[in-house]
Amino acid sequence: MRLKYFAWVRERVGKTDEEIVVPDHVGTVGELMDWLAGQGEEYAHAFENRKVIRAAIDHVHVKPEAAIADAREIAFFPPMTGG
Amino acid sequence: MRLKYFAWVRERVGKTDEEIVVPDHVGTVGELMDWLAGQGEEYAHAFENRKVIRAAIDHVHVKPEAAIADAREIAFFPPMTGG
Amino acid sequence: MTPTIRLQSEDFDAAIEAAKLTRGRTDIGAVVTFTGICRDHEAGHGVSAMTLEHYPGMAEAEIARHVDEARRRWPLLGVTVIHRFGRMQPGDNIVLVVTAAAHRHAAFESAEFLMDYLKTRAPFWKHEERPGGMGWVEAKDADDAAAGRWQRPRKDAAE
């Protein structure tokens, strides 16, 4: 599946997007953040305060409990500040 | 003092404004409406339902209890429908 | 900040009025414009035209009082109110309120406040031309209720 990062999550991870293969035991958005946080220093930094990070699956806001099984694109970003 | 009439109050009275001398016993806006209602058929018609008529003294909305002693201009009109 | 208040029979240009408030400024974050337009129907009947009668002198004074009240309630950086009088046809502009502030809630709320008060307190009366004849527009209870929601105990009531 494709991951996308925005704003300071993007800056910390160091990339705008990437294609990843997720282990079978990672079933939800929250578990995906836990798993990503273990993938290196930049990810650990990006996901150090998971409570403030928002996620979207296929362009729709989701909560950490959301299942990722059918996701094509998952995005992580800080709270929105548009408008 | 000068009286002014607007909208259907003006239509019923048949004039836009007039200069009047009010008897001493007429002390309030409500008493003025009572007195005007006795000044002829057109006034009786205009002031037949006094509850829906609004008044202003010198460009400021007032209630029927308002004293008219210091008024230069008193206006009578239906509820406003601008905007 | 000097508010602009105008009564006129001519049309107005909302964009020009809004631009006047923001020109050369960088402290304004939010501009709300409200344009009231003559409709071709009202409460179930058709309207082919309407004539707005007003009370010259009092109309300006009453609008100015409400603009002052809006400025006391919200930190406004600009206010414009233009109300037309005379004959209008469906599609014609009737009234314009523009408010400018650093933040959006002040701009939105003050514009709505001003419109609610213009509807119920500013001395204007609409006379409609309808298919069956002419008639004065009746005041709506809903408009009184809308204006009423802005009422609050006056701080100086006991002074």
Add this chain to the structure above:
Amino acid sequence: MTPTIRLQSEDFDAAIEAAKLTRGRTDIGAVVTFTGICRDHEAGHGVSAMTLEHYPGMAEAEIARHVDEARRRWPLLGVTVIHRFGRMQPGDNIVLVVTAAAHRHAAFESAEFLMDYLKTRAPFWKHEERPGGMGWVEAKDADDAAAGRWQRPRKDAAE
């Protein structure tokens, strides 16, 4: 009624967008425009410029969902939302919401609803250039509270 939703780096013209909604129509009685503008200060510090990052695809989809929700809640006769991205300087336009309806409350409330949701739900992020360096704008609790007041029990919650 087909809503207009655009994301663009170019500036917009609020007057042209409002005119598009009303042209040739006589059923619209109220038009509200909200223009959000880049300010030279934010929460106590100066701002010399800002860059708006967005999530292409999701931004359009999220705005469209809120426009749909606004149309379910209010009898709208026209809606336009334009959000810019890229670099902006104080005084530059950022966002435009235009709503048109027969009556003013629908136009006011839907415009405020859309702005509250754009602030907290549309995937945009502001990166500021400040005298002391650069920094991401932090989300405000006040904006979440503003969006929260529009929440209501979903009719289909038990279905």
